[in-house]
Amino acid sequence: MYVAVKGGEKAIRNAHKLMERDRRGDRSVPALELKQIAEQLYLSVSRVMSEGSLYDVELAALAIKQSRGDLIEAIFLLRAYRTTLPRFGYSEPIDTAAMLVRRRISATYKDLPGGQLLGPTYDYTHRLLNFKLAADGELPESVQAEYDAAEEIPRVTDLLNAEGMMEPDPQVPSDAVVGDLTREPMEFPADRDIRLQNLARGDEGFLLALGYSTQRGFGGSHPFAGEIRFGEVDVDFFVEELGFSVPLGRMSVTECQMINQFQGSTVAPPQFTRGYGLAPGQAERKVMSMALVDRALRCRELGEEAVAPAQDEEFVLSHSDNVQATGFVEHLKLPHYVDFQAELELVRRMRKDWQARQEVEAAQANGPVEEAAQ
Amino acid sequence: MTEQTYDNFADHYNFAYLDEQTKRMIRRAILKAIAVPGYQVPFASREMPMPYGWGTGGVQVTAAIIGANDVLKMIDQGSDDTTNAVALRGFFVKTTGVEATTKTSEATIIQTRHRIPEEPLKANQTLVYQVPIPEPLRKLEPRETETRKMHALEEYGLMHVKLYEDIAKYGEIATTYAYPVLVNDRYVMDPSPIPKFDNPKMHEMEALQLFGAGREKRIYAVPPHTKVESLDFEDYPFEIQKFEEPCALCGAENVYLDEVILDDKGARMFVCSDSDFCEDRRENGHVGHMAANPITESENRGADA
Numbered sequence: 001m002y003v004a005v006k007g008g009e010k011a012i013r014n015a016h017k018l019m020e021r022d023r024r025g026d027r028s029v030p031a032l033e034l035k036q037i038a039e040q041l042y043l044s045v046s047r048v049m050s051e052g053s054l055y056d057v058e059l060a061a062l063a064i065k066q067s068r069g070d071l072i073e074a075i076f077l078l079r080a081y082r083t084t085l086p087r088f089g090y091s092e093p094i095d096t097a098a099m100l101v102r103r104r105i106s107a108t109y110k111d112l113p114g115g116q117l118l119g120p121t122y123d124y125t126h127r128l129l130n131f132k133l134a135a136d137g138e139l140p141e142s143v144q145a146e147y148d149a150a151e152e153i154p155r156v157t158d159l160l161n162a163e164g165m166m167e168p169d170p171q172v173p174s175d176a177v178v179g180d181l182t183r184e185p186m187e188f189p190a191d192r193d194i195r196l197q198n199l200a201r202g203d204e205g206f207l208l209a210l211g212y213s214t215q216r217g218f219g220g221s222h223p224f225a226g227e228i229r230f231g232e233v234d235v236d237f238f239v240e241e242l243g244f245s246v247p248l249g250r251m252s253v254t255e256c257q258m259i260n261q262f263q264g265s266t267v268a269p270p271q272f273t274r275g276y277g278l279a280p281g282q283a284e285r286k287v288m289s290m291a292l293v294d295r296a297l298r299c300r301e302l303g304e305e306a307v308a309p310a311q312d313e314e315f316v317l318s319h320s321d322n323v324q325a326t327g328f329v330e331h332l333k334l335p336h337y338v339d340f341q342a343e344l345e346l347v348r349r350m351r352k353d354w355q356a357r358q359e360v361e362a363a364q365a366n367g368p369v370e371e372a373a374q
Numbered sequence: 375m376t377e378q379t380y381d382n383f384a385d386h387y388n389f390a391y392l393d394e395q396t397k398r399m400i401r402r403a404i405l406k407a408i409a410v411p412g413y414q415v416p417f418a419s420r421e422m423p424m425p426y427g428w429g430t431g432g433v434q435v436t437a438a439i440i441g442a443n444d445v446l447k448m449i450d451q452g453s454d455d456t457t458n459a460v461a462l463r464g465f466f467v468k469t470t471g472v473e474a475t476t477k478t479s480e481a482t483i484i485q486t487r488h489r490i491p492e493e494p495l496k497a498n499q500t501l502v503y504q505v506p507i508p509e510p511l512r513k514l515e516p517r518e519t520e521t522r523k524m525h526a527l528e529e530y531g532l533m534h535v536k537l538y539e540d541i542a543k544y545g546e547i548a549t550t551y552a553y554p555v556l557v558n559d560r561y562v563m564d565p566s567p568i569p570k571f572d573n574p575k576m577h578e579m580e581a582l583q584l585f586g587a588g589r590e591k592r593i594y595a596v597p598p599h600t601k602v603e604s605l606d607f608e609d610y611p612f613e614i615q616k617f618e619e620p621c622a623l624c625g626a627e628n629v630y631l632d633e634v635i636l637d638d639k640g641a642r643m644f645v646c647s648d649s650d651f652c653e654d655r656r657e658n659g660h661v662g663h664m665a666a667n668p669i670t671e672s673e674n675r676g677a678d679a
Binding site for chain 1 (some may be wrong): 387391393416417418419420421422423425426428430450451455456457458459460461463464487488489506517518544545548550551552567568569570571589591612615630631633634647672
């Protein structure tokens, strides 16, 4: 009978076997290949790479396959792998102005140098289930257009900056050390480098809700989507021994520059301010939300009163990480019977006391009436 | 998932999973924690291959201090057989190849969640606690920026007010686990969610006590022979839980018991939470009143009553 705490080892082993069987599903259906996930579920792959903080399409696809499409589980798998990797150093900052752009839109101008480039997007599609896909209908081959790779596509914020309307990019001394929250514990108040790292790893749903809350008046900052761009950038690495930078390769990123109205304060003139979002792969919802939250979190530096949840640095940064959040929420599944026993004992004793008091009170209330009756 | 042994693990990963640089960083935090008993030292907690909240802090502390000759005991809720204890013990056996034991007296490192073993620990042992929320003031003040200040200024009035309000409301201090302690007359510390029954064992313990909180990125410590007092008032002194009956299996008294429900008619038994302690006593001939067959014994007792 007393089996509840015995046999854990065998149970765990068998549970994992069962999980593996369920993960594979019906064996008459071909198993997913990593290439299929990487090619056809690229938006999932993007999210796993971004919140898993590791740019590797194949590993992200593997994590998605292993986790049966549970993206938070996949993110966790990728993080746990990432933490074991040796650290060679930090790349040079990527230059998104030199991006090979696949999509670039600005909501603040009708037309602008470099043009509006819709690129691959669900925007303006009619959200109707496409039953052709269910019938495995292949699409007609797309037509390739000529593309002028040499064309400059300047950032919208730089255009505005020329007029002095935009706050300039913050100037950082070249020898400044950028923080690394995977190597140092977070401390408050946190600077913007750490905040942006935290948001880049942060849960898309959490940032979406917070960004949305700023639009609905909880810490509003009147945002305009100054620019969203998605494409490939070069990643360079400065090699001490050589004395110059060498290209490591290319990566796809999505960037959002949010432009926010700002009335000015004692420390800054009236101008437009920025919120910034950047994520690997194609992740527009994520970078837009990130930019809204980044701007909200800049309240301290801009002399704004912090009154809304999205402006509360400690609240936002402490709860954005879905690997931490899911671990702690789900740890409630672990046995807690020792603590529960302690609470049982207390509540039983308190109920006994309460009942005794009730009886005394009832006796007191009835007492005089009975006497009167006699 | 195939079973792995230490031999094939060592081909891909370092001893005890963490790289040596990370272990050094954690050891520095541990040394600082020992130097300032009860103070929460921030450390660069790593992502571990088990979820945050499932013992990553304790696992990192153990990984930083374990050597090839250590003997490890892993318990959860006082027992070696609970699922997470089994999983974490398996992790260390796989990543270090060290000997694991269930015997408290044989272990050099004991990693625990929610309990301190009944058998007094000795000078050559280290007790590693898994900690979910290291900040004893967190439920009173959610902001880290504020609580760090309160510790720095030794400003613990809020905690005493909370305990006082408990007495005013319930007639006693209504905290039964994670009961706050004052360490070395300086820092108020969360003993991790052990039942307050275990608090007195921390006082002047011969063994080193280390606390790891992975998600919250904090390490703290109580060095051997350090004063650990549970907070209380002169007229409302600290008291531990008392159980009305002894362990049903081994007859032990003055130990912490788990309540096990036997059927849907209210029959229950109380047994030692420390499973090794209980087994040891039974091997030495101690017999509780339901040791033979809990169900029939409980029915007989019901008939007697």
